[in-house]
Amino acid sequence: MRVNSNTKVRTRAAAGLTVAALAAGATAGAGPATAQPKAAPAAAAAADCSAAYRIEQKLSSGTTWRMCWRYDGKAGLVLENISYQPKGEPKPIKVLNSARLGQIHVPYDDGSVEYDDLTGFDFAQGLMNLAPGECPGGTIKTVKVPDSWNEDPNVKGLCTTTRSRGHAYRMQGDTANKVFQAQGKDLLVYTVNQVGWYEYMTEWRFQDDGAITMNVGATGSLSWDDYDAGDGRGWPIGKGASAKATSHSHNAFWRLDFALDGSTKNKVEQYDSTVSAPTRGQRAPTTKTTRTKVTKEMAGDSKAYRWWRMVSATGKNKDGHARSYEIVPGVTTKYPGRSYTKRDLYVTQYNKCELFASHNPGNCGPGAGKSVDKWVNGQTLTHPVVWMNIGFHHIARDEDQQPMPVHWQGFSIAPRDVTAMNPLTPAELNWQNGHWRPRR
Template identity: 30%
Template sequence: MQQLISKKMLAGLTLISAISINNSAVAEEACGAAYAIDSTLPNGGRWTLCWEHSLQNGISLHHIAYQPKNGSKQDILYRAELAQVHVPYDDNGARYHDISDYGFGDRNMLGLDEKECPNGSLISYAGKSVICQQVLPRGEELRYQDKSVQGYKLSLFSISQIGSYNYVPRWEFFDNGTIELSVGATGALQRFTAGSQSNQGWPIADNKIGLAHLHNFFWRLDFDLAGNGANDMIEEINFVRDDGGLKAKKEPILVETGRDVNPQTMRTWIVADKTLKNAADSPIAYEIQLYQAGQRDVGPEEEAFTKYDIYFTKAKECERFASHNSNADVCAKDLSTYINDESLEDDIIVWPTTTFYHIPRAEDAPNMNVHWSGIRLKPFDWHNSNPLAGTIR
């Protein structure tokens, strides 16, 4: 079971004051003022959400909603969390499951200070500052001839230490409705072998081989578009060539399954609402972009949960982690066993993944640069038109 520390242990909450960020009734309805975040960005886009601390997931977010400037608020995600960091080494000497086996919260979550959160605000839990909340510029968002719009985003991050590694889960919410979820990995290399040559690593110093390894990141996303998860559906889109050129082939995914990216067909997936539509009569939706799918890890038979790039399952409270599910005695053990042809007509859970293959290099010692791995959720007919076009100047 997920182990939650009592909310009564909350020590304090500091609010961002530089740009319109405040805790108000929108998010408080779901979680109370101490755990609510309400941020209006300079271009008018507004995000409301709640946060939660747990031993294993670290920081989870829930009741995530977005409101464009001069538009209406719409719910997007009922819950979103990092659901596994799987780290198998090439020599099979270690195959870690960091979220389920060690946990990103409690003592493994580092306390932050103001230097790590410039121009932002620190949010505390149990007397420790655990979240940095910032509003950041993100560069030019759009341009038409000599006029342009600068974009902004709400950024939240925490830092957890597992062994020699520091992980930085980061949640970014753009003023156009886009969400980017990523994890930075830094710290120090953890495992080595002696010698000058190795086919399972790379020489980083005299008689020292840094062992190569993978970071497999899994997220668990419970969509509730327009506030009703039972009305959501998954569509897979492939662009297939025929004599007339490329044509879009849309297929609903009706039962639990795992799927892979396919560069040949530019495959993508959208989560769409079955009833709510935009002004062009298109279902409001979000596209799931696995934009870092260039590296893949399909592990041994006992790690069948690594077989696919993305999974779609029926929502079940006990199916919490991509692997080493701690409810395996009363529930399925990992993603490979969550899939058993159940219907996706009810609430859907989306499990996007991405992989980073870490080949050690001399520059990784004594400390490595942070490397980022992530996914993107992008509005797809969510708006009637570009929500930032009206701010161009």
């Protein structure tokens, strides 16, 4: 929570969160940091940027991730030219042209204020210096903040490190005398941006199995000047019920520009399944799944038995199946108060002007509108861009002080048929592809 609108204060002290705060709010699947990551050797297909702006990491399981980074004056960290190369693949597989935050929209329950933190509250200016202990085993890169308010625009604010996430798989061998198991490894890239009393941790996890998880974690402090929710909407903080923290929502948007196998001509598909009661002679209900090809811009909602995928127009795996990435929404509380927050997912035709999901500062043409919902106007998708909206309704609690534990919101994209088998398959099992019989 931040101070009230009449006394907003921004702190630009070069202070970082503690490593304990970093670890405390890790999302499901996160684990302790590992040792210093070893830089991957240069490759012909390395990300197209100078060494200072290149992230290239070979994980201990054999997977290499490559990308470029830059820092935008409003969006903060932007990752570009992202490719994935698991062991056994002769060259990197491009996944995304760019990945970035699209907005953090914060409306207060009492209707007094709402904020668009990226375009209206100087999110990017609030980049924080990180202490070495906040990037265990990794590297802290120096970021030059555009149009910085400080005398020195250079901030030690970008951490790249590796982490274990627990079991990647476990399988009892068919001879019952061997267990196949592996611990999954992630490349973690993150920054911390202070906005008012909040400190937002923007993290990107690149897994050795090809999945990418993107999270925003809110931490920092509750605003002690804002314990004024006298309308009954707030939650009492501290002794008695005289101080009530104002409840509010965090609606985080991400913008993903896919380029599977290097082509932006990706195809979008939606899958819906229906479950029917057993008919005569059946022992269980039946489930039927239907594919819908999405050819025009769309606004969609997550629901049970529904999912989407982005399909490569040019690339296939070694089994001859089209490569794709499935969109895996995270837990969300959808905010119905604004038109652009009423839907979970938007797919729009690429427009270099359409960068922020609400209060977009660019002039995108007559009648284009300033929010993502206005850009869904029936255009044919030849270069689709995905916008994901994940909401969190923050009703404060005593445990939110002091400091406030990290509360996370985010989603993932998961490879579907990018490789012919699990990219982490052990050598003893790599012959078991498709219809196979036990060896005798």
